[in-house]
Amino acid sequence: MGKTITAFQCNQCGTEAARWVGQCPGCGAWNTLEELVKRSLDKKADRYANYAGVLSLVQSLAAVKIGGEVRLSSGLSELDRVLGGGLVAGSVVLIGGNPGIGKSTLLLQALAAMGAAQQGRVLYVTGEESLEQISLRAQRLDLKAAQVRLLADTLVERALAVAQQERPQVMVVDSIQTLYSEQLQSAPGTVTQVRESAAQLLRYAKQSGVAVILVGHVTKEGALAGPRVLEHMVDTVLYFEGDGGERLRVLRAVKNRFGAVNELGVFAMTERGLREVSNPSAIFLSRGKEAVPGSAVTVIREGSRPLLVEVQALVDDSHLTNPRRVTVGLEPNRLAMLLAILHRHGAVMPGAQDVFVNVVGGVRVNETGADLAILAAIVSSLRDRPLDQDLVLFGEVGLTGEIRPVPSGEERLAAAVKHGFKKAILPEANRPRRSLKELNIIPVNRLTEVLAALKG
Numbered sequence: 001m002g003k004t005i006t007a008f009q010c011n012q013c014g015t016e017a018a019r020w021v022g023q024c025p026g027c028g029a030w031n032t033l034e035e036l037v038k039r040s041l042d043k044k045a046d047r048y049a050n051y052a053g054v055l056s057l058v059q060s061l062a063a064v065k066i067g068g069e070v071r072l073s074s075g076l077s078e079l080d081r082v083l084g085g086g087l088v089a090g091s092v093v094l095i096g097g098n099p100g101i102g103k104s105t106l107l108l109q110a111l112a113a114m115g116a117a118q119q120g121r122v123l124y125v126t127g128e129e130s131l132e133q134i135s136l137r138a139q140r141l142d143l144k145a146a147q148v149r150l151l152a153d154t155l156v157e158r159a160l161a162v163a164q165q166e167r168p169q170v171m172v173v174d175s176i177q178t179l180y181s182e183q184l185q186s187a188p189g190t191v192t193q194v195r196e197s198a199a200q201l202l203r204y205a206k207q208s209g210v211a212v213i214l215v216g217h218v219t220k221e222g223a224l225a226g227p228r229v230l231e232h233m234v235d236t237v238l239y240f241e242g243d244g245g246e247r248l249r250v251l252r253a254v255k256n257r258f259g260a261v262n263e264l265g266v267f268a269m270t271e272r273g274l275r276e277v278s279n280p281s282a283i284f285l286s287r288g289k290e291a292v293p294g295s296a297v298t299v300i301r302e303g304s305r306p307l308l309v310e311v312q313a314l315v316d317d318s319h320l321t322n323p324r325r326v327t328v329g330l331e332p333n334r335l336a337m338l339l340a341i342l343h344r345h346g347a348v349m350p351g352a353q354d355v356f357v358n359v360v361g362g363v364r365v366n367e368t369g370a371d372l373a374i375l376a377a378i379v380s381s382l383r384d385r386p387l388d389q390d391l392v393l394f395g396e397v398g399l400t401g402e403i404r405p406v407p408s409g410e411e412r413l414a415a416a417v418k419h420g421f422k423k424a425i426l427p428e429a430n431r432p433r434r435s436l437k438e439l440n441i442i443p444v445n446r447l448t449e450v451l452a453a454l455k456g
Contacts, residue, residue: 006035006036006183006184007035007036008020008021008033008034008035008036009033009034009036010024010026010027010029010032010033010034011032011033011034011191012024012027012029012032013026013027013029014026015027016036017033020033020035021033034186034190034191034192035184035185035186035192036192069088069258070088070089070209071085071086071087071088071089072086072087072088072089072114072120072169072170072211073086073087073114073117074086074087074110074113074114075109075110075112075113075114075116075117076106076109076110076113076276077276077278078251078265078266078267078276078277078278079106079110079251079265081263081264081265081303081304082238082251082252082253082259082263082264082265082303083236083238083253083256083258083259084253084256084258084259084260084263085258085259087170087211087213088211088235088258089169089209089210089211090205090206090208090209090210090211091205091211091212091235091236091257091258092198092201092202092205092211092212092213092214092233092234092235092236093211093212093213093214093234093235093236093237093238094176094213094214094216094224094230094231094234094236094237094238095107095213095214095215095216095237095238095239095240095251096215096216096217096218096224096237096238096239096240097218097239097240097241098218098222098240099217101240101241101242101249102240102242102249102267102269102273102274103174103215103240104129104137104174104215105137105141105273105274106240106251106267106274107124107172107174107213107215108124108134108137108138108141108143108145108148109141109143109273109274111124111145111148111170111172112138112143112144112145112147112148114169114170115144115145115146115147115148116144116147118147120168120169120170121147121149121166121167121168121169122147122148122149122168122169122170122171122172123149123150123151123162123163123166123168123170123171123172124148124149124150124151124172124174125151125152125153125159125162125163125171125172125173125174126150126151126152126174127152127153127154127173127174127175127178127179128174128175128178129152129174130152131150131152134150135150141272141273142272143273149166149168154178154179154180154188155179155180155181155182156179156180156181156196156197156200156201157181157182157200159173159179160200160201160204163204163208163210164204164208167208168210169210169211170210170211170212170213171205171210171211171212171213172212172213172215173201173212173213173214173215174215175214175215175216175217176194176197176198176201176214176215176216176226176230177189177194177216177217177225177226179193179194179197180193180197181193181196181197181200183196184196191226191227194226194227194230195226195227195229195230198214198230198233198234199233201214202233202234214234216230222239224237231255234255235255235256235257235258236253236255236256236257236258236259237253237254237255237256238251238252238253238254239251239252239254241362241364242362243362246362247268247269247270248266248267248268248269248277248280248283248361248362249266249267249268249269249274250264250265250266250267250362250363250364251264251265251266251267252264252265253303260303260304261303262302262303262366263302263303263304264280264302264303264305264307266280266283268283280307280361281307281308281309281415281419282419283361284307284308284309284310284360284361284363285297285308285309285310285419291386291387291388291389292386293380293381293383293384293385293386294312294313294314294315294377294378294380294381294386295310295311295312295313295377295380295386295387296310296311296313296373296374296376296377296380296387296391296393297309297310297311297373297391297392297393297421298311298369298370298372298373298392298393298394299369299392299394299412299413299415299416300363300365300367300369300370300394301367301369301406301407301408301411301412306408306411306412306414306415307363307415308392308415308416308419309359309360309361309363309365309370310359310360310361311357311358311359311360311365311370311373311374311377312357312358312359312360312377313355313356313357313358313374313377313378313380313381314354314355314356314381315350315353315354315355315356315378315381315382316353316354316356317352317353317354318352318353318354320354323350323351323352323353323354323355324354324355324356325339325354325355326354326355326356326357327356327357327358328357328358328359329358329359329362329363329364329365330357330359330364330365330370330374331366334368334371334374335355335357335374337399338371338374338375338378338397339355339378341375341397341398341399341401341447342375342378342379342447344401345400345401345446345447345448346375346379346401346447346448346451348379348382348451350378350382353382355378357374357377357378367406368396368397368404368406369394369395369396369406369412370394371395371396371397372393372394372395372396372397372403372425372426372450373393373394375397375447375450376393376425376450376454379451379454380454387454388423390420390421390422390423391421391422391423391424391425392416392421392423392424392425393424393425393426393450394406394409394412394424394426394430395425395426395427395430395444396427397447401446401447401448402445402446402447403427403428403444403445403446403447403449403450404427404429405427405428405429405430406427406430409426409427409429409430409432410430410432410433412430413426413432413436413439413441416439417436417438417439421439422438422439422440423439423440423442424439424440424441424442425442425444425450425453426441426442426443426444427443427444427445428443428444428445430443431443
């Protein structure tokens, strides 16, 4: 494998130096050199060691033998959905989220479920909490966690030595920012320590076939803290989204080498921990009995299932020189573009009014299929005229005022029928091949047709 050597690398330009100096010899920046662990190549042969610890030669793609993909159920169906069907042996999963969102609670519940199902040994390595704190949490959640093995340590080499003795099938590290390597002199949580600790855990997972789950901190902007390379090293990146004051939590996959990205898992925070929500559309559509202006329902596609969500809009007179355009759960630039399209091709413009748009339930909509519902909610609030309670809309609005189709149109309609909707406004290209007796289909090609249908 070769020997381990220590070097220093500039975090600005990437220049390496044999020892630390105050000024980078490459770009001239000050105090930018960070400690870096490098492993030299095997000098005895022109071979390289991969993450599995095997010295391998170059092979053709056809000669590679493919083994069966072994998956372990986490005991939580919503978590398995986001992972693509369960944990893959030898994979490394990184999960991040705001403090107090429920990351540790979710993983403790999953480990307790796996231990109770006798799927093998599970190990929980904590660097932030004591063993007593974790035990108290398990008692509060009424978990059968007798099979969960606990270790409180922050030295990555010692944690890996214990893992090699315990031989678990699943190992959780909470959190990666608290670990440090004795090979480096920098403090825990620095870019160098996080990168080296993650590299050692990744190497251990590939060599032993243990599924490793890393908990990561997030910055004020909501991105994972630490080096960006951390997200490239792991196999799966999950984000836990939601407001600490709200009951719903959303687990989203943004990277997954073993499943679909943008898959969604929905949980509800209760006194007994996180409870799975198998039908999130029913919660997102918990509206009042009376129709009110500014409310529209759309069907979005998240991963492998359609979700019905309510979009609310409020258009009110502004006392500011520049009226406000505020979005929650939507891209602000998307709202500005839709308002320009509404003015140019629909002759409707809330120019002197503030416009507020919100997606109910804390869901974040990233696709363009909600364009029609956003415009319908804005027009409804501006005219102070409620939409029909049994109306659902979906479709993308182009800059020229055309209504463009969206993927999985028939599946979206099936979800709308399942929840009792009777009318649907959708793009002409998404018209179903067979007629639906339960649903009155209104296909449209232009924005003017949508506005006319809303008036009628």
